[in-house]
Amino acid sequence: MPLRLIFMGTPDFSVPTLLELVAHGHEIVAVYTRAPKPGGRRGLQLQPTPVEEAARKLGIPVLTPKTLKTPEALEEFRAFEADAAVVVAYGMILPQAILDAPKLGCYNLHASLLPRWRGAAPINRAIMAGDAESGVMVMKMDVGLDTGDVAMAERLAITDNMTAADLHDRLSRLGADLMVRAMAALDRGGLQLKKQGEDGVTYAAKIDKAEARIDWTRPARAVLRHIHGLSPFPGAWTELESARVKILRCEMAKGAGEPGAVLDDQLTVACGDGAIRIIELQREGKGRMQAADFLRGVPLKAGARFN
Secondary structure, eight states, rough: OOOOEEEEEEEEHHHHHHHHHHHHTTTEEEEOOOOEEEEESSSSSEEOOOOHHHHHHHHHEOOOOOOOOOOOHHHHHHHHHOSEEESSSSSSSSOHHHSSSTOOOEEEEEEOTTTTTTTTHHHHHHHHOOOOOEEEEEEOOOSSSSSEEEEEEEEEEOOTTOOOHHHHHHHHHHHHHHHHHHHHHHTTOOOOOOOOOOOTEEEEOOOOOOOOBOTTSSSSHHHHHHHHHHHTOOOOEEEEEEEEEEEEEEEEEEOOOSTTTBBSSTHHHHHHHSSEEEEEEEESSOOOOEEEHHHHHOOOOOOOOOB
C-alpha cells in the first residue's frame, strides 16, 4: 500500500524527490514550502518556489505558512492524517509537536555524510574543505540540527572538476532515489535506524559573501576547491585592473610565479604553490563566459595580475 505523505521542501534540490515519490505511487496529501518572494525583471512579481511550481502542476494542495509553531498550524498539519512527512531543504524549523504528528515520523534528506557537515551549506563546505566524498542520508528528524537517527545513505566521490552546482545536481537525483527506497522500507516496516556517532561532527555554516574573495597565496588545489565550492553562487571573486571578476570553473595547471600573476595566454594563474587555469568566468555586470571569449574582449598585457 502506498504511504500517505506530507512533502516539505523549497528549492530545485527538493523537486526530484517530490516527483519520484509521486511516480512510485505514494499519495502526497499536501506540500509545504516557503512563501513566494518578489522577483522578475523589476523585482515586483511574486515568484513561487520550485517546489510550489512542481506541486501545482501535479494538482497537489500547497501551503506556505510563516510559522509552524502556532496551535492553528499544528491543527492544520494534523488534519491531513499523514503516515509520514518527507522533508528536503524546507528551510524552516519543525517544532516537536509537528515532528510527532505523523504516526510514522518525519524523514529528512540531507546532502552530506552525517555527522559531517550538519547545517545549511553542506555541499559548498564539502568541496571547499577538499573532501574526497560526499553523499546523501535519510534520517528520522528530531529537534536538533541534523542530529536524528540515520536510516540509509549513498556516497559519491568529489572530483576536482566538480562545482557546487555539479554536486548539487548529482546529489539531488541520488537523494530522490534514496528517499523512495526509504519510504518503501518504512511502508514494509523494515526501515532500520542507527544513532549518529559524535566523532567527526562538523557544521556547514551558511555561506557568507565576505569569504568569497580568492586568496591567491593559498596552494593551487585549495584555490580551485574554494572557487568550485562557491560556483555559481555567490561566486568566488577577484579583481583585475580594479574590476571585479568571478571565477566559476578552473582546472589544475603547471606553472609558478607571484600569486595572482597571469602566466600565459590561456589564463593560467599562479597560486601560492602551483597554478590553476581559468575555464569559465564572469565580469561584473556581464554574463558568464568561457576564458577564450573573455580574452578576445580583454587581451591581457604581460604582467597582468589578479588581486
